Amino acid sequence: MKKLIALMLSGILIASLAACGSGAAAPTAAPSQDSPAAAAPEEKIVITVLDSGSAQENDFETETLPRLISAKYPNVTVEASKLPDDQYYTALKTKIASGEAPDMFRVAPKGAGSNSVITLAEAGYLAPINELGIVELAGASGTDAFRVGSNVYTVSSGVSILGTYVNMDMLKSLSLSIPTTWAEFLDVCQKLKDGGIQPIVMGDKDMYVMQFGMYQLAASKVYPKNPAYDDQLRTGETHFTDTGSWDTVLEMYDTLYKNGYIDSSSLGISQQQSQQMFVDKQAAMTFDGSWSAPTLRGADFELGYYPLPGNEGSEILCASMAPGSNWAIYSGSKHIDACKNLLQYWFDGESDLWKAYVDADKAVVTYGYGSDRVDVLFQPFMELYNNDRAYYWCNQGWPAGVENEMLAKFSELIGGQNTTVPEITKAMQRKFEEMVAG
Template sequence: MKWNKVLAMTCAAAMTTGMFATTAFAEETYDHEAIEKEDDITITMMVSGTAYENDFETEQLPALIKEKWPNVTLEVTKLPDDNYYTSLKTKLASGECPDIILTQPMYAGQNSCYALAEAGYLAPLNDLECVQGREDLASVTYEGDIVTATAGVSILGCYYNKDMFAEVGIEGVPQTWDEFLEACQKLQDAGIQPIVMGDKDQYVLQFGLYQLAANEIYSQNPDFDTQLREGEASFTDEGTWDKVLEMYKTLYDKKYIDASKSLGYGASQAITDFIDGKAAMTFDGSFNAAALTAEGAGGAFERGYFPIPGTNGVYTATCLSAGYSIYSESEYVDECKQIIDYWMDGKSDVWKAHLGTGRIIASYGEGAEETPNYELFKPFVELLNEGKGFYWANQAWPAGTETEMEALFSEMVGGQGTEIEDITQGMQDKFEDLLDE
């Protein structure tokens, strides 16, 4: 199963009109020998995250670029997320932005590629060789220009304990919402906690809600978020987010997720409970696969990973990962393009080093199918091949809409009197306020 074929049918399958128009490539190409024409130069790069031993961005990447081009020094700064956002905003405002920056697809986060492209901060990347022929880049394409180069996807799904499923007689994985609820009940009746979540870190609420939204909203109307921005749809529309929220609330009402525990648990505590065998399932992303497949205090058991099914079939919440953009006012735009093209050509030493970190699910290139935990991701790959993949909902919203949803949902399951209609109205009000800013 080839990943380049798979990703051609991912998020872009859902993005057919409006801001999700398909990519238009520029005819002109950049100078592919720009670096060779330079004397010694320094390229600056800034990314978010925490550096670790033999860190890819701060250690491996600069060394490999120096090996390829001895006249290039790549200086990489890696900052915690909040510091990154603050620093990026300051540097953009001062005109002293690094040459290469980390950006998120669509409107996700404070470094969203759409917002930065709209402000004129990002150079078009249509002429990069590594983007040619790819049809999965709609969520990093702004008004016909690719503005972020990315090589992978991120998946949301349900990790589960296969041994516990077998113990209570659950065969295979649920294919409908009713089957999923039946599986939860079987586990609960056997004295097993069906699902553990770390809702104290409210962002984890997105892990389940976006999966249900893929099933219940985007499978029926891929243009829902475009219509939101154009005022033709609303979070309060009947049968959309009210349905998704009600379905997710059911898991708390039936104590398949125990709110009395989850609201006091952080994300890392939920992961620990799952790997320790204290619950049969947890909703989480491909980005946490290493932690969720580690052996815990409960001993070894076989893990699986499946998309939460809906009432209309099974779809997957899968999005393009964060990627790399070039500052439009950089002195070295073509040189940066050379670096990114080499990095993401699917075969270079930089590509192999990046893939070797195990931190990306590659969408193409050599070694992609040897991605760590590939077998876990296979069910999602099969859905993507069928065109049943949709981006994470918050990527299309102004940053802050999702936090309103999380806060209000937490109030509801925490027994503070908040109702479904309060959440959808709150989301709509916040969405409109943020659009007006």
């Protein structure tokens, strides 16, 4: 009896260890046939979804989406949850590694971040959606960033913009207008400063916000000359250390700190605090994304939004606009077909769900309902986008880690740690090579 119990305990222990040790082999289960349409009416299914961000009042993903899906498919219940960005990445990775990933989760385009479509698709965790009508509807611009090999894993229904929010009342008080070249921009900053107004406020304590300005400059400075710059980094044809590429961008951005155009205390201010300072009229401008528009609209002044011009001389002004992240389907889900139907319904450009999505200001959409009434705030960007004068966010073309190295080093530069621009580009190149080599 004792031996039997001991044997059983040993068995349980070995089984537990084996379960942990096996990791989560990339699931390749065939899709099940229980789509909402195909499922028997009484068959209830639950689709779990995980999103990044914080749930707000009347939150679209956690409240509107489950309600509208249940209205369309009474047998389907959507259980959506949101986690702050950092926790989202950690939770997603842990769930995937343990084979307990949600049916759908948010993936980032190309190689951006821990949840990039390239990383997850290459590991076999995503189910392709090639056959869905929305792939054709979104077109190449909406699917290229989510294509890995010959498969498409989700679509981008719209774009996210990096731009410069401006207090138009402050600009008008000094008879200034929106700048369209780098020289004009510096002139505006100087005149604001001379007029006793802090030109720009940034929350650089959250280092990622530095990207918001840098990528705008790179859109005019790096990519128009060589749209394949990032692809060529992998082949060795280009390097971050090349003269006239990232060194120029970093020097230009550093100028804003050297001249005191960006609040000198920015390294001690969080993004949330800087947004509040902008709303409180403590500065005339801030670099931020289109997703912050609902927050900044609360200010009691006329709000403007324009692309930071990095162009000089004969160079053209381009914008930094990226296909937004979107939800993909876990390849190990038991409800793959149901999830596909959900995506098709959501992003078909005309469903109630799509309309609610557009009306909730979740994205600047490029097709279907809502695409003809672009917010006046985003119109300058859409004109550039429609004229092929917009480039994706730089970090989407880099392996994760490169932008962190760039931001940490740049933070040292503006913090007075004697770091130089060549040292930053060298560190970026070294990190890039380390990440690519694996």
